[in-house]
Amino acid sequence: MTVVSESAASVLNARPPDENTVLDVRDLRMRYGTADVLSGVTFGARRGEVLALLGPNGAGKTTTIEILEGFRMRSAGHVEVLGVDPAHGDERWRARLGVVLQSWRDHARWRVGELLAHLASYYVPYSTERIRRPWDVDELVSAVGLTEHVKKKVGQLSGGQRRRLDVAIGIVGRPELLFLDEPTVGFDPEARREFHDLVHRLSDSGDTTILLTTHDLDEAEKLADRILILAGGSIIADGSADELSRQMPTEAEVRWSHDGGRFVHTTVEATRFVHELFKQHGDAISDLEVRRASLEDTYMALVREHEAGRNVAAHPFGVQERSGSDEVVAR
Amino acid sequence: MNATSIAVRAGLKRGLLELKQSLTSPQDIGSNLFFSAILLVAMLFMRGSTVAGTNFSLGSMTLPSVLGMGVASGGLMTVTQLLAIDRDDGTLLRVKAIPNGMLGYLIGKIVRVSGMTLIAQAIVLIPGLFIFDGLATGSLGSWVTLAWVLLLGLVATMPIGAITGSLFSNPRSSGLLMLPIMGLTATSGIFYPITQFPEWLQWIGQAFPIYWLGLGMRSALLPDTMAAVEIGGSWRHLETVGVLGAWAVAGLVVAPMVLRRMARRESGSKVAARREKAMQRLS
Numbered sequence: 001m002t003v004v005s006e007s008a009a010s011v012l013n014a015r016p017p018d019e020n021t022v023l024d025v026r027d028l029r030m031r032y033g034t035a036d037v038l039s040g041v042t043f044g045a046r047r048g049e050v051l052a053l054l055g056p057n058g059a060g061k062t063t064t065i066e067i068l069e070g071f072r073m074r075s076a077g078h079v080e081v082l083g084v085d086p087a088h089g090d091e092r093w094r095a096r097l098g099v100v101l102q103s104w105r106d107h108a109r110w111r112v113g114e115l116l117a118h119l120a121s122y123y124v125p126y127s128t129e130r131i132r133r134p135w136d137v138d139e140l141v142s143a144v145g146l147t148e149h150v151k152k153k154v155g156q157l158s159g160g161q162r163r164r165l166d167v168a169i170g171i172v173g174r175p176e177l178l179f180l181d182e183p184t185v186g187f188d189p190e191a192r193r194e195f196h197d198l199v200h201r202l203s204d205s206g207d208t209t210i211l212l213t214t215h216d217l218d219e220a221e222k223l224a225d226r227i228l229i230l231a232g233g234s235i236i237a238d239g240s241a242d243e244l245s246r247q248m249p250t251e252a253e254v255r256w257s258h259d260g261g262r263f264v265h266t267t268v269e270a271t272r273f274v275h276e277l278f279k280q281h282g283d284a285i286s287d288l289e290v291r292r293a294s295l296e297d298t299y300m301a302l303v304r305e306h307e308a309g310r311n312v313a314a315h316p317f318g319v320q321e322r323s324g325s326d327e328v329v330a331r
Numbered sequence: 332m333n334a335t336s337i338a339v340r341a342g343l344k345r346g347l348l349e350l351k352q353s354l355t356s357p358q359d360i361g362s363n364l365f366f367s368a369i370l371l372v373a374m375l376f377m378r379g380s381t382v383a384g385t386n387f388s389l390g391s392m393t394l395p396s397v398l399g400m401g402v403a404s405g406g407l408m409t410v411t412q413l414l415a416i417d418r419d420d421g422t423l424l425r426v427k428a429i430p431n432g433m434l435g436y437l438i439g440k441i442v443r444v445s446g447m448t449l450i451a452q453a454i455v456l457i458p459g460l461f462i463f464d465g466l467a468t469g470s471l472g473s474w475v476t477l478a479w480v481l482l483l484g485l486v487a488t489m490p491i492g493a494i495t496g497s498l499f500s501n502p503r504s505s506g507l508l509m510l511p512i513m514g515l516t517a518t519s520g521i522f523y524p525i526t527q528f529p530e531w532l533q534w535i536g537q538a539f540p541i542y543w544l545g546l547g548m549r550s551a552l553l554p555d556t557m558a559a560v561e562i563g564g565s566w567r568h569l570e571t572v573g574v575l576g577a578w579a580v581a582g583l584v585v586a587p588m589v590l591r592r593m594a595r596r597e598s599g600s601k602v603a604a605r606r607e608k609a610m611q612r613l614s
Contacts, residue, residue: 095430106422
């Protein structure tokens with residue numbers, strides 16, 4: 001349907017899956033009755049990459065993740081997770097995955113340390129030369145900032161503390177691939193910052209590939225090497241935040257001072273505009289500011305274009321010209 | 332050690348830990364003691380009457396029957412409810428995301444329910460031994476019989492509990508199972524000798540494990556002369572093993588299939604949807 005997914009598929013074909021391919025998803029389809037939730041999702045991930053899956057509610061983010069986790073059967077398409085079809089993943093495969101679940105009230109009577117030590121023990125037989133499993137519980141507890149709560153019962157933790165425990169449970173087996181479905185919902189800014197640091201530390205090791213979904217575009221920009229936008233059941237954009245903003249010709253805002261006046265101009269072609277500005281006025285220009293479209297602007301533009309049914313993908317490299325408002329406003 | 336035996340050991344530890352949590356929870360202790368106290372008081376009132384055709388105390392005869400009922404309710408009700416609760420709150424999904432987690436979970440449940448059933452039995456039996464006369468507890472044979480009836484009873488009833496627990500998606504509705512179990516208890520000769528019932532009702536009672544558990548426990552703790560008031564005038568050990576064994580085999584064949592099907596269907600969005608529903612009920 002969209003050219004983006006086909007071009008992404010051809011990129012994958014050009015670079016055949018090797019031992020560094022962690023995720024290989026091609027033309028994944030999911031149908032409930034007569035409704036197509038996923039109508040051809042294609043993307044891949046290489047070892048150590050952090051991917052953020054964005055998209056409006058109901059776009060199929062959770063469905064996609066649950067298929068990759070092996071918790072849900074797909075209708076059609078090719079899916080390989082760590083080289084294995086998740087529909088037939090065995091326990092050895094399971095041991096290489098980490099899933100951060102949204103906890104509710106399970107294991108409420110268990111103490112934090114007890115529960116982590118218990119769940120960790122299942123990973124012992126899956127330790128390898130390269131990856132020592134499981135994570136030492138004391139180290140893990142301190143990595144997620146729960147050291148002072150280790151003797152507390154899970155049911156007595158605050159919402160934020162429980163979420164940290166969820167993350168700890170997700171990574172206790174030192175996963176090679178970690179799934180995070182809206183990991184920071186309900187976090188305060190400090191907890192969010194700490195969580196981001198933790199994700200950075202995990203991905204810095206180079207062994208952990210991370211796929212996360214979020215509605216927080218700042219978070220996606222901060223954490224992800226690559227951003228995938230899922231809308232209407234397929235991937236409508238795939239690239240770094242930078243690439244996406246170039247791919248989508250959104251307008252940049254140029255501000256400057258001239259002759260004691262402050263001016264604002266929005267344009268798709270910021271570089272050319274600034275060049276013209278200096279050619280015309282030279283040194284008389286001061287306080288120049290160019291504000292590129294944020295990921296949020298890009299995201300909104302992409303999703304809106306998609307919903308309007310326009311073919312975004314026909315011009316994936318942003319060569320399309322769009323008429324910006326060209327009047328210069330004096331303030 | 333391989334992954335399976337490690338998971339089995341983790342499951343044993345899980346069961347013992349949960350048992351400990353249960354024993355230190357005032358709520359669990361309270362409900363256990365409350366239930367046992369009601370049963371003991373009910374039997375006290377029956378102490379004065381005698382079993383028809385004998386001068387044996389009806390209270391003394393009811394004590395082992397109640398123990399048999401306790402095994403069945405532990406295997407059926409407790410397993411059903413724990414499973415429904417664990418599915419509802421996301422425990423099952425949690426263990427499903429762990430390698431061999433389901434195996435460990437199931438072993439943990441077996442340990443926990445067996446432990447809880449044993450404790451509940453002791454709470455009724457130990458005071459009962461002091462209150463009621465005429466019980467045959469002097470021989471080793473009594474205790475051996477009690478042990479095998481208890482063990483076979485758990486093996487026969489826990490898989491059925493796992494099946495019914497898989498079918499109820501809501502722990503509140505799993506309480507509805509109380510009604511048919513109470514009905515079956517009434518027709519199983521627990522509080523009143525089954526031979527006093529019409530014959531068709533006796534057949535219904537004999538189709539289910541509760542009657543046989545009661546009979547088995549009576550055979551362990553009552554003097555042999557009391558076999559005379561049972562159906563066929565015998566303790567019918569062979570039939571007891573046959574019926575309980577048949578239930579055990581059927582349950583052990585069907586339960587893994589039903590459990591696997593239920594576990595396969597669990598996912599984060601399912602648990603999230605149930606949480607959403609529960610939150611709406613609260614607000």
